[in-house]
Amino acid sequence: MKPTTRLLLTALAFAAGAAVSVAAPASENWENHCAKCHGADGKGQTKAGKKLQVKDYTDAKVQAEMKDADMIKATTDGVMDKAGKERMKAYKDEISAAEIKELVAYIRKFKA
16 A cells, blocks of 8 residues: 555544544533433432532522532532532543533523
């Protein structure tokens, strides 16, 4: 095989791989990464959510207190309690920065 043909095939393989890694919709990311604790409805009334005492995202007061930048940081870097124990895992390796911003917008829609 000629070097130019090999190079072209390699480039096409990378392009095909890049095309496959399409961003997931915020609703799908919520279901896959957040709903276990925060609930499908954002109320946090799951077994894990109750144990961790997560916030009710349908509460307008809770939403008013939350800043987008803090939500992005929590989703990106995770959340630790005062003792240093992980309360929420970091998603920076699983969800892109753009997807995290879309997830924050999705959470804002829970407000009653």
